[in-house]
Amino acid sequence: MVESEKTEAGFEGFEKRVEISFSFSESGEPKKLGLRALSGAQIKSILEAARCSIVSQLSNSELDSYVLSESSLFVFPLKIILKTCGTTRLLLSVKPILDLAASLSLSVFAVKYSRGSFLFPNDQPAPHDTFLNEVALLNHYFAHLNAKAYVIGNPNRCWHLYSACGEAATLSLTVEICMTGLDRDKARVFHKEWGGGKMTEMSGISEIVQSHVICDFEFEPCGYSMNGIEGAAFSTVHVTPENGFSYGSYEVQGLDPGSNGFGALVRKVLKCFCPSDFSVAVTCEVGAEDWAMSDADVEGYCCQNVVKQQLLPGKGCLVYRTYSARGRGRGSPKIAIVKCSNEIEKEELVLSSCLTST
Incomplete structure (x- = not known):
């Protein structure tokens, strides 16, 4: 995080995330590099629209990875993933992304936007002041791609998801873990005076997926970000350690479910x-949801909600769980297929109307 992004209330750790996938248009000549052919100045123009900048980067034969002043950017030949926290204006980057992709003869065929419930929602600038406004902006560009919006979970901790895709779209297995109320001793590692230069090792983050090559960045006076890459797979961690609004996130995409158990992965992250x-x-293809539904027990925590949401027909599903430390919440989880409260149902009815009328 950067100090300029901290409001009077605190720093907004929960990230906004957009993933846009492309194909070469019929009229265009395929170019192997695709989006990776974008120049540094062009990448900068995307980030300036979102109000963030590059602080570190790492590449391999499959992708370019950028650690940002507020989270991360991943650029593949035919896919771009931008994740930002604080009071950034992530969705204002959509137009420059589409314009630059068009200049490379690329056409959109799938989009996913997701975020949790903000810690400080009143501090968010438009269009992130409400999910309805976010959906309206996304619909302006993607409503023709069978777009759907979902508000999932309980009233205190919702998952907001916008999904739009064409017939040929596929879903990469993606796990997003959002954590609040970090243990003070664990959070202390992410202050320069304690973990300066060794946050990745001291925290145990390097042990989560040991095969990933890591590029990290330690902020002044506190805060941490890292991207890890291996082939076309990546992981990313972001930490705001200040007491009162501490937050940490972990994401991995491209993980081999056959070699990595869901429960084991979650427990490795929580240990840090x-x-x-x-x-x-967890977003995944149809048929892979058994992995995401398995091994839900986490020692020391009570599962509050388990929601399985089918996305567009034949395009996979979302499995969303919320947990609290034992003694803080209810005893047994509430299992749901679509939503968990009347308030959320009413909001989604409005969203559905918005989507179909656009």
């Missing part, structure tokens, strides 16, 4: 942070 509350959102 010991949060009081956390959520796990």
